[in-house]
Amino acid sequence: MATDQQRSGGCLCNAVRFEIAVPEAVFSICHCGMCRKWSAGPLMAVQCPGAPIFTNQEGLAWYQGTDWAQRGFCARCGSSLFWRLAETPDAMTIVSAESFDSADDLKLGRHIYVDAQPERYDFGDDRPRVTEAELLAELGIAPGGK
Ligand SMILES: [Zn+2]
Ligand SMILES: [Zn+2]
16 A cells, blocks of 8 residues: 555556655756756656556656666657666656656755756746756766766
């Protein structure tokens, strides 16, 4: 059974349905070029410890865009869903906030990869803004990936 922290979500066509524990109802906004290309805008996502439990993964596919990270999406409807580290895929999953069935209580934590943000948009909030180098240092990854 789902615990209080457990949330359900899925893609647009429901060929991917999952549950995952979300201990902190906080999302970040990633402005990196890959996230923007992948999700058609800045990626709003929640960092979750552990891996999703799938109730349907018919449509699930993973794209390895760098040596160190993989992006999970629905191969049927194209929804952008997950980001995880390639070497430790079950340790942590970053989940698109928009994929959750219920996300109204999520609070904006911070912006990441702000040095990659284009000038054509600006969220105008006062949450913390973290650069690529600062974030990779936090994740224990050498700047520029590896
Ligand atoms: Zn789908
Ligand atoms: Zn990104």
